[in-house]
Amino acid sequence: MIEICGVTKAFGNKKAVDHLDLHVRAGELFGFLGPNGAGKTTTIKMVCGLLKPTSGTVTIGGHVAGTREARQLLAYVPDQPYLYEKLTGREFLRFVVEMYGLETKRASKRIDELIDTFEMRDYIDDLCESYSHGMKQRVVFASALVHDPKVLIVDEPLVGLDPRSARIVKDLFIAQARSGVAVLMSTHLLAIAEELADTIGIIDKGTMLVRGTVAELRDRAQMQGPLEGLFLKLTGGDRPISGVGMVGEGPAGSNGHASTIQVGEGESAR
Amino acid sequence: MSTIPLPPSSTTTAGQTARAFRGLRLRLAHNVIQGVLSGSRLRLSMVVICTTIFWAGLFFLFFGGFQFLEMYGALSGDFVEYIFSLFFLSLLVMLFFSTGIILYSGLFQRKEAAFLMTMPAAADRVFAYKFFESIAISSWAFILLGSPLMAAYGISVAVHWSFYVVFLAFLFAFVLIPGSVGAVAAVLVARFFPRRQKTVLAMLGGLVILGAISLVSQLLRTPGDTFSSDWLDSLLGRISFCQNALLPSRWMSKGLVETAKGNWPQGMFYLAVIAGHAGVLYLLAAVVARDLYRTAYSRVQGERTTKRRVGGYGLDNLFHKVFGFLARPIRLLILKDLRTFRRDPAQWSQFLIFFGLLALYFVSIRRIGYDTQKPYWRNLISFLNIGVTALILSTFTSRFIFPLMSLEGRNFWVLGLLPLSRSSILWGKFVFSTGISLVSTEVLIVLGDLMLRMPPTMILLHMGMVLILCLGLSGISVGLGARLPNLKEDDPSRIAAGFGGTLNLLVSLVFIFLIVSSLALPCHLYFLGQDEFGSGSFTLNESQFHFWLGVAIAGSLVVGAVGTLLPLRIGIKAFRRMEF
Numbered sequence: 125m126i127e128i129c130g131v132t133k134a135f136g137n138k139k140a141v142d143h144l145d146l147h148v149r150a151g152e153l154f155g156f157l158g159p160n161g162a163g164k165t166t167t168i169k170m171v172c173g174l175l176k177p178t179s180g181t182v183t184i185g186g187h188v189a190g191t192r193e194a195r196q197l198l199a200y201v202p203d204q205p206y207l208y209e210k211l212t213g214r215e216f217l218r219f220v221v222e223m224y225g226l227e228t229k230r231a232s233k234r235i236d237e238l239i240d241t242f243e244m245r246d247y248i249d250d251l252c253e254s255y256s257h258g259m260k261q262r263v264v265f266a267s268a269l270v271h272d273p274k275v276l277i278v279d280e281p282l283v284g285l286d287p288r289s290a291r292i293v294k295d296l297f298i299a300q301a302r303s304g305v306a307v308l309m310s311t312h313l314l315a316i317a318e319e320l321a322d323t324i325g326i327i328d329k330g331t332m333l334v335r336g337t338v339a340e341l342r343d344r345a346q347m348q349g350p351l352e353g354l355f356l357k358l359t360g361g362d363r364p365i366s367g368v369g370m371v372g373e374g375p376a377g378s379n380g381h382a383s384t385i386q387v388g389e390g391e392s393a394r
Numbered sequence: 395m396s397t398i399p400l401p402p403s404s405t406t407t408a409g410q411t412a413r414a415f416r417g418l419r420l421r422l423a424h425n426v427i428q429g430v431l432s433g434s435r436l437r438l439s440m441v442v443i444c445t446t447i448f449w450a451g452l453f454f455l456f457f458g459g460f461q462f463l464e465m466y467g468a469l470s471g472d473f474v475e476y477i478f479s480l481f482f483l484s485l486l487v488m489l490f491f492s493t494g495i496i497l498y499s500g501l502f503q504r505k506e507a508a509f510l511m512t513m514p515a516a517a518d519r520v521f522a523y524k525f526f527e528s529i530a531i532s533s534w535a536f537i538l539l540g541s542p543l544m545a546a547y548g549i550s551v552a553v554h555w556s557f558y559v560v561f562l563a564f565l566f567a568f569v570l571i572p573g574s575v576g577a578v579a580a581v582l583v584a585r586f587f588p589r590r591q592k593t594v595l596a597m598l599g600g601l602v603i604l605g606a607i608s609l610v611s612q613l614l615r616t617p618g619d620t621f622s623s624d625w626l627d628s629l630l631g632r633i634s635f636c637q638n639a640l641l642p643s644r645w646m647s648k649g650l651v652e653t654a655k656g657n658w659p660q661g662m663f664y665l666a667v668i669a670g671h672a673g674v675l676y677l678l679a680a681v682v683a684r685d686l687y688r689t690a691y692s693r694v695q696g697e698r699t700t701k702r703r704v705g706g707y708g709l710d711n712l713f714h715k716v717f718g719f720l721a722r723p724i725r726l727l728i729l730k731d732l733r734t735f736r737r738d739p740a741q742w743s744q745f746l747i748f749f750g751l752l753a754l755y756f757v758s759i760r761r762i763g764y765d766t767q768k769p770y771w772r773n774l775i776s777f778l779n780i781g782v783t784a785l786i787l788s789t790f791t792s793r794f795i796f797p798l799m800s801l802e803g804r805n806f807w808v809l810g811l812l813p814l815s816r817s818s819i820l821w822g823k824f825v826f827s828t829g830i831s832l833v834s835t836e837v838l839i840v841l842g843d844l845m846l847r848m849p850p851t852m853i854l855l856h857m858g859m860v861l862i863l864c865l866g867l868s869g870i871s872v873g874l875g876a877r878l879p880n881l882k883e884d885d886p887s888r889i890a891a892g893f894g895g896t897l898n899l900l901v902s903l904v905f906i907f908l909i910v911s912s913l914a915l916p917c918h919l920y921f922l923g924q925d926e927f928g929s930g931s932f933t934l935n936e937s938q939f940h941f942w943l944g945v946a947i948a949g950s951l952v953v954g955a956v957g958t959l960l961p962l963r964i965g966i967k968a969f970r971r972m973e974f
Contacts, residue, residue, distance in 0.1 A: 135696055169695070172512050176692040190688060196406065196514045206509040208418070209882075210425045219421075222414035223513045225406035251425065253882065 125150045125275055125306035126171060131180030133166050133330075140166040142330035143180070148308050148323075150274070153301040155321030156310040159359050163330040164310040165203070168279050171308065172200045184275055196224070199273035203280040205264035209253035213244060213263040216252060217270055224271035231270070238266040242292060257284040265293060269300070276300055276307045282316060294320055314351045324351070328359045411515040415523045437893050444900060449542050456546035464550070471651070472630070474547070478647030479636040481543070485536055486572045486643050487602060491595075492532035494576030498591065500524040501687065502584050502694040511691060521577075521683035525676075529573045540565065544650070553654045560653050564646060564665055570672035571642045577679040584690035603747065607754065609633075642668060720825065723814045727822030728829070731798065735830070745794075748786045749834050756842040770921040772846045777914040779842045780856055783835050784863045784910065788902035791871040795827045796898045797889035799875035799969070817966045820876055824962060827868035835860050852917075858947075859913055862954035866905050873961025874898045876969040905957045912950050916942040 126148040133141040141163045148154045158164045169175040170182050173190025184194035207216055214235065221231035239248050242262040252260065261284055268276065281297070282290045297320055301307050311317055317324050318338055325335040334341060334354075341354055430438060463470040501507055501524050510520045544561050547553075583594050609632075616629045637644055649664025710729055717725055736742060756779070767775075802819065839860050843853045878894030889895060916939055923933030934942060 133696070173688070174508055174511055174692065175696055176689060192406075192514050192516065195512060198512065200512045202508065204505065206505040208422060208506075210422050210429070211418075212425075215421055215425075219414055219418050220513075222417060223406060223411055223515060225410040225514075251429075 125152075125185055126154075126308055127181070127183045127186075128167065128171070129181050129183075131167075131170060131177045131182060133163075133170060133175060134178045139330050141170070141177075144327070144330065144332055146325060146332065146335075148275075148306045150306050151301055151304045153297060153307040153309065153320055153322045155317030155324040156308060156327065157312075157314065157317055157324060157355060158310075158327035160312075162328045162359070164327060165279060166330075167327070168200075168277055168308065168310055171277055172198065197274040199268035199271070199276050201264055201268045201276075201278045201281065203283065205260065207252040207255075207260055207263060210251060212251055213248040213255070213259075213266075214239075216263060217267055220267045221270050226271060234270055234272075235266075238270060241296070242266050242289075258286055258289050261285055262289060262292075265296070269296070274305060276305050278307070278309045280311060281309060282311070282313060314355055318351045326355060326358055333358045406514045408516060408519065411513075411519050415515070415519065419523070419527075440897065441893070444896070445538070449538065452539065453542035453546050456543045457550060460546055460550035466626075469626075473626075475647050475651055476630055476633060476637065478650060479641070479644050480633055482568070482643035482646045483636045483641060485540075486641075489532055489536065489569060489572035490576040490579075491599070491602075492576075493528050493573040494580045495595070496531050497524060497528040497577050498580040498584065500528055501580065502691055507691065511688070516684070517687040518680045518684035521581075521680060521687055525573070525577055525679065525683075528577075529569055532573070533569045536569065537565070547650075548654065551654050554656065557654055560661065560665065561650065564649060564668065567665065567669040567672045568642065568646050570676055571668070574672070574675035574679040578675075578682050581679075581682050581686050581690055584694050585686045588690070588693040588696075599747075603751070607751070642671060721818065723812070723818055724822040724825060727814075727819060728826045731823065731826045735794075745790060745830075745834070748790070749838065752783060752786065752838055753841065756838060756845055769924055772848065773852070773917055773921040776843055776846055776848055776852065776856065777910060777917065779846075780839060780859060780863075781906065781910050783838055783860070784867070784906045785903075787831055787835055787863065788867055788899060788906060791827060791831070791867045792895055792899040792902060793890045794886065795823070795868065795871035796875040796895050797880075797886035798823050799872065799965070800879040800881060800883065800889045800894075801886060816969050820872055820962065820966050820969055823872045823875075824868050827872060828864050831864040831868060832861065835864060855913065855917075855943075855947075859909060859950070862909055862950060863906065866909070866954050866957035867902050869958035870901050870905060870961045871898055873963070873965030874901065876965030876972075877961070879972075901961075905953070908953050908957075909950050912946045912953070913943075916946050 126146070128144055128146040131141055131144045132139060144163070144167060146154075146167070156164050156167070166175060170177050171184065171189055173194060176190070182189040185197045187193040187197070207213075208219075211219065217235045217238070218231070221235065226234070239245055242265060244259070244262055244266065247255065247259055248263075252263065255263070268278075276297075278297070281293055285293060294316070297307055297309065301322065309317075309321065321338075323335065323337060324341060326333045334344065336344065338351060341351070460474070463473050466473060501521065507520075507524075510523075513520075544558070548557055548561075583591050587594055612632050613629065616625055616632060645664045645667050649661050649668065652664065653661030713729060713732070714725060717728075720728075799820075802823075836857060839856050840853060843856055848856075874894060874897065878897065880889045880892055880894060883889050883892070916934060919932065919934045919942075920936075920939035923935060
């Protein structure tokens with residue numbers, strides 16, 4: 125459904141994405157992992173058609189990314205979503221369904237369903253300017269799903285959500301994937317990727333380092349335990365942190381921060 | 395590669411997206427109006443009253459001007475055409491820049507653009523939506539300025555009521571011309587100079603300013619006695635370029651004058667010319683946006699680079715040494731604001747342009763020959779110089795100082811966790827604003843006075859006035875900025891354009907009027923007496939002058955102290971109570 129073939133995106137002399145190949149099938153929930161500045165958001169923006177690749181191709185359902193056909197199939201939830209502050213949540217959802225040309229009766233029914241799913245009935249008719257971050261996120265998720273997209277792109281989906289909202293969103297991702305939607309989810313939270321993703325890809329410096337199911341990744345790295353160790357090992361995050369002590373080296377090590385680093389590499393830091 | 399066909403029921407037609415945007419615009423307008431009407435009545439009344447006063451003031455000014463021109467009999471029609479042509483030409487240039495800049499921000503920099511770009515709307519449809527929004531934002535001041543002009547003109551030549559309806563049609567078609575050209579420029583700059591937009595803007599702005607300076611200097615050197623026939627002839631000759639038949643401003647002025655005369659066929663001809671050009675230019679802008687907007691957006695987003703800032707800390711150390719008498723936390727706050735100021739070209743460039751132009755004018759005073767005028771005129775010019783400098787300073791404090799507290803409020807957790815009292819934060823802003831204002835305005839005023847060959851006592855008086863003005867304008871902006879913050883907005887220009895910013899500007903204007911007029915009046919009456927002694931008009935002799943000047947100085951000191959301390963006190967009180 126999402127086909128990224130040999131894509132490079134350069135900003136001046138710097139390559140944010142370098143010869144990236146990535147395929148996400150219909151019904152697959154793909155967890156896109158990588159450290160800050162690895163090229164995740166750039167890749168996602170190219171899939172959404174907001175950035176044009178320097179070379180290579182990105183297609184959505186066979187349509188070149190950015191074309192009207194591709195956008196019709198796609199829903200995008202950015203890390204910092206946009207809402208019209210002077211619209212109510214319901215008016216915002218109506219605007220989105222009108223943009224997608226949905227038939228009025230069907231659209232109203234779908235909006236009502238989503239209001240219930242995201243438990244927004246108490247505030248949906250208030251102006252968005254009065255919403256908290258979590259309320260806004262729920263409206264944005266509802267707006268992404270209101271037109272039944274075939275591809276769902278989500279950048280850092282759980283930022284600012286309370287546990288219940290986070291549970292709703294996680295269940296929803298799984299339900300969307302099981303109903304045949306291709307979900308590309310970028311996240312920093314490794315536990316979320318482990319919990320939800322069918323397939324995980326780890327990107328660093330614009331290059332895909334590894335890709336597979338959690339089990340495949342563990343087999344490949346010949347290690348057990350949480351994904352964090354593998355992630356840190358691959359992305360170089362396991363190197364010692366200057367000024368932070370390790371287990372047994374004083375107070376810093378005793379709070380458990382540094383011990384996590386030790387697990388990945390299996391060697392003590394200086 | 396298999397392609398997923400789109401079900402016919404879920405494909406959006408151009409008509410549907412157009413309807414969706416129309417609905418969005420109407421809904422937003424409805425909610426905003428409802429919010430304003432259900433909000434503070436005091437705020438609404440103030441806006442209505444101030445707008446009415448401003449409109450009425452302009453109307454009477456223009457009406458008086460048209461009546462004055464009628465003294466010239468048959469020639470007055472020609473003058474009106476010249477004035478209209480020059481007025482609309484200025485608006486043409488201003489609307490080109492303002493629409494272009496607002497549209498650039500709307501299409502390429504705001505988060506809304508990214509949201510709309512992922513929707514199934516065509517690029518030219520998104521462009522059309524943002525274009526008309528930008529036109530509305532950039533043209534409201536034009537309507538506020540243009541409507542009293544046309545009302546005054548209409549009444550002075552007794553036009554039929556239908557003239558005002560036609561004027562609206564002229565107005566709508568006219569604003570589309572510079573707006574469309576500005577839109578084409580915005581998209582082309584984004585497409586071809588994604589990292590150089592500020593350079594292109596500065597170059598274009600520089601060209602316009604150079605043109606304006608050259609024109610003003612030519613007009614100031616018009617030979618002959620002021621308002622004599624020769625002088626007027628010569629003056630019109632110098633601005634005859636605005637009567638060029640290819641300029642839309644000329645079509646506008648000619649069309650309106652002919653319509654006012656009742657020459658409808660000719661008036662409608664010019665309306666058709668303007669509307670035709672507006673349509674073609676809008677079409678051109680839409681085609682450019684259709685073909686280039688998405689690529690341009692990608693380039694603007696992709697070409698952003700981080701700017702590394704290293705060094706300049708020697709200046710910081712120097713600052714600490716020079717201002718060692720201030721508490722260290724206040725010095726640190728001032729340094730932070732100074733760093734922000736020098737790293738934001740929007741701030742220092744506007745500051746530099748306005749004060750640079752003033753400096754240029756002050757340096758030219760001797761070339762114009764003001765220094766050889768009688769003491770009465772030199773005194774009048776020196777006070778006008780102070781008035782203009784203070785007015786420009788008030789726009790600076792309203793635009794850049796007033797929003798500081800709103801912006802600080804958004805990041806208050808940074809300052810809130812420091813060992814600082816809240817009042818120190820305000821005092822820091824006040825010292826920062828006063829410092830920058832004092833350095834620039836005192837230099838200008840002393841320069842102007844030296845050029846005018848003013849006596850040392852008058853220079854000292856003017857320096858004291860400027861000190862009071864700087865303290866007061868800074869106190870008003872910092873105090874009201876803390877009392878009426880807008881914590882939801884992160885764009886300083888929008889904060890300044892809101893209710894608080896407008897009120898701040900109005901209070902500043904009243905303060906300037908009180909200070910300048912109270913000190914200017916005794917000086918004016920004294921120098922009037924020096925020049926026209928025994929003419930019977932109300933004048934002051936030497937001893938009366940000293941007495942009334944003393945009263946004026948004492949009065950302005952009181953007004954200055956109240957104008958500085960009261961807003962600061964109100965601001966500090968509100969800032970202490972504020973919850974973030």
